[in-house]
Amino acid sequence: MHLLLTRPDPGPDADPLALALIAAGHRITHAPLLTVHTVGKLPSLAGVQGFIATSRNGLKAVAPLPEHAQSLPLLAVGPGTGELGRELGFRQVIEGPGTGRELAEIIRETIDPGAGALVHLAAETLAFDLKGALAGDGFEVRTEVVYRTDPVSTLPADATTALRDHRIDGVVLMSPRTARVYAKLAADGGLVAETRKVVHFCLSDAVARELCPLGTVKTVVARLPNSQEMLALIAREASDSV
CATH class of the missing domain: 3.40.50.10090 (Rossmann fold)
Known part of the structure; x- marks a missing residue:
């Protein structure tokens, strides 16, 4: 085709x-x-237990990653994002099937909310509000806008x-x-x-x-x-x- x-x-x-x-x-x-523009950099990791990536662009925006960042878990929205995370050096990658809502459920099942904050490497427009979805379960999600997309x-x-x-x-x-x-x-x-x-x-x-x-x-x-x-x-x- x-x-x-x-x-x-x-x-x-x-x-x-x-x-x-x-x-x-x-x-x-x-x-x-859509054109992608990097607008942020890797935020402070103080008190952070892992990353959330809901697109490949979020990971690209903060690459290359320092060694201490690669040692933290990456919660990837789907297999493609997870694959890029491994290419960038993440040693622990947990993949969802493709949507933010499904990833939130996986986070609830696998991550301890008391172990630290999760940094969401995000665009300026969110398809799904992970921070809001997980707040009731005791999670601290820091939404960091690291890229934007323009039509x-x-x-x-x-x-x-x-x-x-x-x-x-x-x-x-x-x-x-x-x-x-x-x-x-x-x-x-x-x-x-x-x-x-x-x-x-x-x-x-x-x-x-x-x-x-x-x-x-x-x-x-x-x-x-x-x-x-x-x-x-x-x-x-x-x-x-x-």
């Missing part, structure tokens, strides 16, 4: 999802719809051309905000009719709901909100379309 991948530009690092899609035989057109103003020219020429089979959407930006830019660019000819691969139902401004478009949703399940979803759709 020819896929429009809307994830932010990974910078000098390769995007693991893009590499996996290419390895599976798919063609990729990159269309980053682009237009779809990239090659993405627009590929959609107009009906060369795109599917659009990969990994967050509600990305889907919201995509829907707006497609509508503003007069591409609504073209979006109805492609499959929208959505990480979650919340992502799919953001496509409502486009009217009736085909959406398929991953069984679990993580990259592995997105790859499986795309593989199933590609197999069905043969």
Whole structure:
């Protein structure tokens, strides 16, 4: 399949999802719809027992990590974030299946709230309020904004051309905000009719709901909100379309 991948530009690092899609035989057109800016640095770790990372971008914003930080547990929202944490040197990584709500439950089950604070490496906009969700259980969560994301103003020219020429089979959407930006830019660019000819691969139902401004478009949703399940979803759709 020819896929429009809307994830932010990974910078000098390769995007693991893009590499996996290419390895599976798919063609990729990159269309980053959010730009990531680092706005913070690694905070003080006094009284801290571990980190929470709800995206890879939060970890990238504070890398490279000092040795004493790597020795603390990392509570990662999903397998992709957990994998990056291990690459950055974390020796104890606890992974959730992909959402902040599910990660909060894992934290309740595995972490002692009396052992110290948890530092959440966050963006300026939170998809889920972990601090609020865990406060009633006695946890101290320090939300540290270490990066922000800004939407682009237009779809990239090659993405627009590929959609107009009906060369795109599917659009990969990994967050509600990305889907919201995509829907707006497609509508503003007069591409609504073209979006109805492609499959929208959505990480979650919340992502799919953001496509409502486009009217009736085909959406398929991953069984679990993580990259592995997105790859499986795309593989199933590609197999069905043969």
